[in-house]
Amino acid sequence: MKKKVLFVSLLIILIVTLIFIIGVNSIAEGQKEVKIGAAVAISGFLAREGSLVKEGYDFWSEYVNSKGGIKVGDEYYKINMIYYDDESDSIKGNKLVEKLITEDKADVIFGSYGSGIVFATSAITEKYHKLMLAPLSTSNSLYERGYKYIFNPAKLSSYNGKWWVEYFASLKPKPKTMGVIVLNDLFPLSTVEGLKKPATENGIEIVNIEMFSKGTKDFTSMLLKIKQNNPDIIFLSCYFQDELLALQQMRELDINSKLVFMSITPSLSEVYTILGADSDGIIGEEVYNPNMPYKDPIFGSNKEFLELWHKKSGGVNPEYTNIYGILVGEVYQAAVEKAGSIDTEKVRQALLDMDQEFITGRVRFMESGAPYWNPPYPLIMWKNGKVEYLSPPEGATAEPIYPKRPWSK
Amino acid sequence: MLQVIINAVLLGSVYGVMSEGFSLMWGVMHILNLAAGTLIVVGAYLSYIFMMLLPNVNPYFTIPLVFFISFSIGVVIQKFLYNKMVKGGLRRVLLLTFGLNLVITDILLFVFKANYLQMNVNYTILQFKGLYIPSHRIIIFVISWVLFLLTFLLFTKTKTGLIIRATAFNTEAAEICGVKTARTYIITTGIAIALGGVAGSMAGTIFSFSPAEGAVFLAKCFVICVIGGLGNVTGTMIGGLIYALAEGVGGWIFGTQWQSCIGFLLLYIVLLLKPEGILTKKN
Numbered sequence: 029m030k031k032k033v034l035f036v037s038l039l040i041i042l043i044v045t046l047i048f049i050i051g052v053n054s055i056a057e058g059q060k061e062v063k064i065g066a067a068v069a070i071s072g073f074l075a076r077e078g079s080l081v082k083e084g085y086d087f088w089s090e091y092v093n094s095k096g097g098i099k100v101g102d103e104y105y106k107i108n109m110i111y112y113d114d115e116s117d118s119i120k121g122n123k124l125v126e127k128l129i130t131e132d133k134a135d136v137i138f139g140s141y142g143s144g145i146v147f148a149t150s151a152i153t154e155k156y157h158k159l160m161l162a163p164l165s166t167s168n169s170l171y172e173r174g175y176k177y178i179f180n181p182a183k184l185s186s187y188n189g190k191w192w193v194e195y196f197a198s199l200k201p202k203p204k205t206m207g208v209i210v211l212n213d214l215f216p217l218s219t220v221e222g223l224k225k226p227a228t229e230n231g232i233e234i235v236n237i238e239m240f241s242k243g244t245k246d247f248t249s250m251l252l253k254i255k256q257n258n259p260d261i262i263f264l265s266c267y268f269q270d271e272l273l274a275l276q277q278m279r280e281l282d283i284n285s286k287l288v289f290m291s292i293t294p295s296l297s298e299v300y301t302i303l304g305a306d307s308d309g310i311i312g313e314e315v316y317n318p319n320m321p322y323k324d325p326i327f328g329s330n331k332e333f334l335e336l337w338h339k340k341s342g343g344v345n346p347e348y349t350n351i352y353g354i355l356v357g358e359v360y361q362a363a364v365e366k367a368g369s370i371d372t373e374k375v376r377q378a379l380l381d382m383d384q385e386f387i388t389g390r391v392r393f394m395e396s397g398a399p400y401w402n403p404p405y406p407l408i409m410w411k412n413g414k415v416e417y418l419s420p421p422e423g424a425t426a427e428p429i430y431p432k433r434p435w436s437k
Numbered sequence: 438m439l440q441v442i443i444n445a446v447l448l449g450s451v452y453g454v455m456s457e458g459f460s461l462m463w464g465v466m467h468i469l470n471l472a473a474g475t476l477i478v479v480g481a482y483l484s485y486i487f488m489m490l491l492p493n494v495n496p497y498f499t500i501p502l503v504f505f506i507s508f509s510i511g512v513v514i515q516k517f518l519y520n521k522m523v524k525g526g527l528r529r530v531l532l533l534t535f536g537l538n539l540v541i542t543d544i545l546l547f548v549f550k551a552n553y554l555q556m557n558v559n560y561t562i563l564q565f566k567g568l569y570i571p572s573h574r575i576i577i578f579v580i581s582w583v584l585f586l587l588t589f590l591l592f593t594k595t596k597t598g599l600i601i602r603a604t605a606f607n608t609e610a611a612e613i614c615g616v617k618t619a620r621t622y623i624i625t626t627g628i629a630i631a632l633g634g635v636a637g638s639m640a641g642t643i644f645s646f647s648p649a650e651g652a653v654f655l656a657k658c659f660v661i662c663v664i665g666g667l668g669n670v671t672g673t674m675i676g677g678l679i680y681a682l683a684e685g686v687g688g689w690i691f692g693t694q695w696q697s698c699i700g701f702l703l704l705y706i707v708l709l710l711k712p713e714g715i716l717t718k719k720n
Contacts, residue, residue, distance in 0.1 A: 071542060073649045075551030116649070212694050240693040243653045245644060246681070248444040249689035269553050273644050280571045281440070282562060298553050302645065 061106040062098060062370050064089070064360075065128030066138040067149065072116025073242065076268065077141045077293070077349050081163050084353020085109060085138055087340065088361075092326070098361050101368045114140050118148035125149045129156045135370050136161065138356055139180075141349065143167035143215040150178045159372050159379075161360050163352035167218040171396035177372070179379050179397040181355050181388070182315060185215060187401040188291070189222030192313065195407060195419070196261060196287065197230040199430050203260030203286055207236035209250060209274055211266035219265045219291055235259050244270070247277045254283065261287045268293040272302055279306055279435040286431035287311060295408050295415045296347060307410040309432035311418065316351040316388055317406035319423040323385050326358045330387045345415075351388060358386050438689060440568055445685030446678060447574040450581035451643075453677025455636035455654060456661040457588060457670060458629030464668015465605040465625050468519060468530050472538040473633055474655030475545070478648065480507050480634025481641035482545060485554050496556040496642060497576060500635055507634025508627040515626035520619050538651065545648035553645040556638075577639040584635060585674045588628070592670055601625050605668050660704045666714020675716060679703070 066085055069078025089107040097104040110132050114121035121140055128134040129152070137153050139146045139162025146165035153160040154175045162170075162180045166188075170178065196203055206227060210220045220237060227234050235257040238250035251274070254262060262278070262285045264271045271290050278288075287309075290299075294312020303310075318334050327333035333354075337346050346354075363378035364370055383392045392400040407418040409428055416426035459473040470476075480503050487499035514537070522533050560573035592598035604611045604621045612618055637654075640646070657680065665676025680700055687699030707715065 071546055071551070071649060075546065075649055076553060076647065079551050238693060240688075241697050243656065244688075244693060244696055245653070246444060246448055246685055246688070246696070247693065248441050248685060250693040252440055252689070269645055269647070272553065272555075276644070280562060280574075281569050282564075298555075298645065302555050302557060304557070 059097075059106050060100075060103060061108045062100070062136070062364070063108045063110060063132065063134045064136055064138055065110045065112075065125070065132055065134030066140075067112045067114040067121050067124035067128065068138075068140050069116040069142075069145070070111075070113040072114075073269075074116040074141050074145075074267070076296075078114075078116065080347050080349035081141045081353040082111065084163070084346075084350040084355075085357060087337070087350065088326075088354045088357030091336065092357070092361060099365050100370055105370065110134060114145060114149075116145070118145045121145045121149045122152055125152045126156075129153070129158050134158070136360060136372075136375070138353075138360075139163060139165055143170060143185075143218070144213060146170060146178075146180075147214060150175060153177055157372060159360075159376060161356045163356045164349065167214045168222075168398075169214070169218065171394075171398040175397065177376065177397075179359070179393055181359050181386075181391050181393075181399050182352055183401050183405065184398055185218040186222035188219055188313065189224070190226040191405060192289070192291075193223060193226035193230050193232060196232060196289075199287070199428065203232060205233050205235045205257065205259040206261040206263055207238070207254035207257060207259035207285070208234060208263045208265060209238050209240070209247070209254070211270055212239050212241050213267075216265040216267075216291075220263075223263070232261070240266075240270070245273070247274055248281065251277055251281055251283050255281065259285055261285060261289060263289045263291065265291045268296055268298070272298060275299075275303060275306075275310070279303070282435060284432070284434045288432055293348065294410075299410060300413045306435050308412065309409065309429035311407060311409045311428060314406045314408045314415075314417075315348045316346070317417055317420070317423040318345060319417060319425065320389065320406075320420075321422075322387055322389055324358070324387050325362055325384065327387065333387050355386055355388055355391075359391060362386075438686070441685045441689045442682065443568060443570060444574075445681040447570075447578045448643075448685075449678035449681030450578045450674075451636055451639050451677075452657055452661055452681055453665075453674035454581045454584055454632055455640070456658040456665070456673050456677055457585070458631070458633040458636075459655075459658040460662040460665060460667055460669065460673040461625055461629040461632075463662060464666075465601055466519070466622050467527075468522075468626075469527070469534065470629075471531060471534040471655065472514075472541060472651075473629075473658055474651030474653070475538050475541045475648075476507070476510070476630050476651075477633040477637035477640070477654045477658075478545065478646055478651045479510070479541065480637030481556075481646045481650075482549060482554075482637075483507065483634060484556055484638035484641055488556050496558055496638070497580070500580065500638055503634050503638045504631045508631035510634070511627040511630030512623050514630070515623045519626060520622055542648050542651060549648065551647055551649070553647050554641070555645040556642045558642045573642055577642065580639060581636075582674075584632065585670070588632065588670050591628075597624060657700070660700055663704055663712075664707050664715060666717030669714055669717045672714050672716035676714070679715070 068082045089109050097106045112124040137160045143165045146162045150160050160178045164182050165180050166182050166185045168184050168186045210216045236254045290312035295314050300307045322330040363375045367374040367378040408415050417423050462468045462470045483503045488496050522529050558573045560571050563570045661676040661680050665672030683703045684696040684700050688696040
């Protein structure tokens with residue numbers, strides 16, 4: 029008898045729960061939604077950067093949903109973000125993007141971090157004629173394939189070289205030589221390719237290009253070869269963990285130069301945490317300057333965006349990877365609202381017609397999906413444990429420490 | 438070139454300790470522990486936690502704590518997981534250790550996120566005739582060789598070591614002689630994971646780490662174990678030095694992008710010429 033009562037009670041609870049779930053879903057299904065699929069690096073060697081990109085996607089989608097959703101014509105569509113972990117692996121990324129399109133029926137794909145993975149996954153989106161908006165896929169080769177459905181709002185790596193070298197050449201005394209440390213991977217290699225011509229045009233000789241592969245833990249031989257030539261600039265073109273290792277081993281081997289430049293993620297806090305006072309004077313490019321007075325169609329302005337971000341993060345500034353995750357969402361939203369539709373072709377046209385200011389500045393796209401280069405881009409420098417901005421002038425907070433102080437012993 | 442050799446020798450000692458545990462498990466129990474790399478990273482995270490909890494204590498002094506906690510982790514893993522699979526065949530072992538690797542990596546990601554961490558230690562740079570030797574690399578070199586010596590003495594001078602070696606040599610004969618192989622395996626894995634954990638703790642003072650680092654360490658362990666000989670404590674240590682020298686000197690001559698390739702080329706040569714390992718006698 030007791031067992032029967034228990035069984036019936038459990039059955040009733042189960043039925044009520046099912047009704048509740050189905051009921052809630054039915055109510056939710058009443059509101060239209062736009063499905064955004066994203067296979068991002070939550071694990072693997074790009075996990076740090078991938079997680080930050082995802083944070084950016086989440087920040088944007090949660091904010092927009094809190095305001096009712098994306099305006100599509102006269103209706104508001106809720107954003108439904110669907111995530112998978114590509115494990116920093118392009119083969120896995122391909123499978124997941126295909127799943128997002130064919131099984132999850134995503135309306136659009138937001139890209140993973142980095143050019144290598146997106147180079148592969150954009151072939152899938154192109155096959156299915158689905159838009160991919162990639163936050164930081166800046167290797168030129170992605171946009172030389174004649175693809176129609178890939179868009180990226182971050183400037184291409186080939187543009188970087190010209191801007192950076194012009195800045196180096198403006199320093200006094202002008203540096204004459206450069207030694208480069210580069211990871212054997214798509215984006216770092218294309219960055220270095222973009223340095224060569226501007227360096228020659230500006231009278232800076234590249235005396236070393238030392239390449240290494242992923243997983244290298246001993247940079248001694250590379251660094252000693254660079255030390256032999258004693259270049260004025262040491263240029264690091266690799267991902268963040270390798271940049272840290274190079275800097276530490278430079279310190280251990282007492283390899284000094286007038287300028288040390290980090291081309292990727294120079295403002296991550298680990299630079300100061302690990303190097304301490306020796307981080308002073310290390311320069312890099314950031315893609316976002318919080319001091320710039322840009323207007324923004326979603327947040328109102330750069331300043332208002334930053335206030336919202338600080339409220340959520342407890343006062344911590346956004347990383348560049350957060351910023352471009354948010355920017356991808358903003359750009360997509362702006363295009364959908366302009367098109368009045370989530371139809372791929374209409375949104376694509378709206379992206380091509382876009383000429384608008386966002387939190388990072390003006391965004392315009394070429395036919396290939398690459399952005400027009402809109403200088404100036406912020407240069408940052410570590411000083412006394414803080415990130416200072418060297419450029420553009422209206423957003424500058426410090427002068428460069430040039431030449432950089434020798435490593436402390 | 439001399440600087441390259443010195444740095445390679447200093448780094449190679451850490452590689453050797455890192456690989457000792459992997460070699461032990463493979464040689465004694467025929468377990469190819471695919472979670473070894475991630476368990477090395479766990480050692481680094483343990484050290485990091487102690488550094489946070491005891492900010493005034495030099496991270497090197499937390500090594501004994503890391504050793505004992507890693508030992509305990511090894512005991513638990515062997516008792517509740519691996520002991521059930523030891524005689525299950527290579528495929529089952531690989532699947533189990535691979536799965537464990539994924540679980541541990543995801544736990545680390547959940548707890549610590551993907552941020553790059555490192556134990557900051559104060560060091561001075563000793564200079565001698567144009568050579569630069571950071572003091573913290575000398576310290577970990579010394580610690581590595583002390584650990585090797587203790588492990589060597591354990592295996593050659595103690596009853597426990599003798600039992601482990603006997604079990605590795607002939608499990609059935611050891612059981613007939615009254616050896617409890619399950620218990621022996623537990624102790625062996627405890628020692629193996631403890632050595633890996635300490636190596637991770639030392640490595641975390643010279644380069645940054647994240648949950649994804651395990652794969653890099655595992656690849657190095659694999660090559661070094663083959664060079665040194667499975668289960669051969671001395672061979673593995675020497676193998677670590679040879680591997681690091683091959684990478685360093687090879688990188689100097691041919692370029693750093695060839696370092697990993699040279700390491701695996703060395704593996705290929707050893708497999709061709711002396712597959713049992715450089716210090717292991719054939720049969």
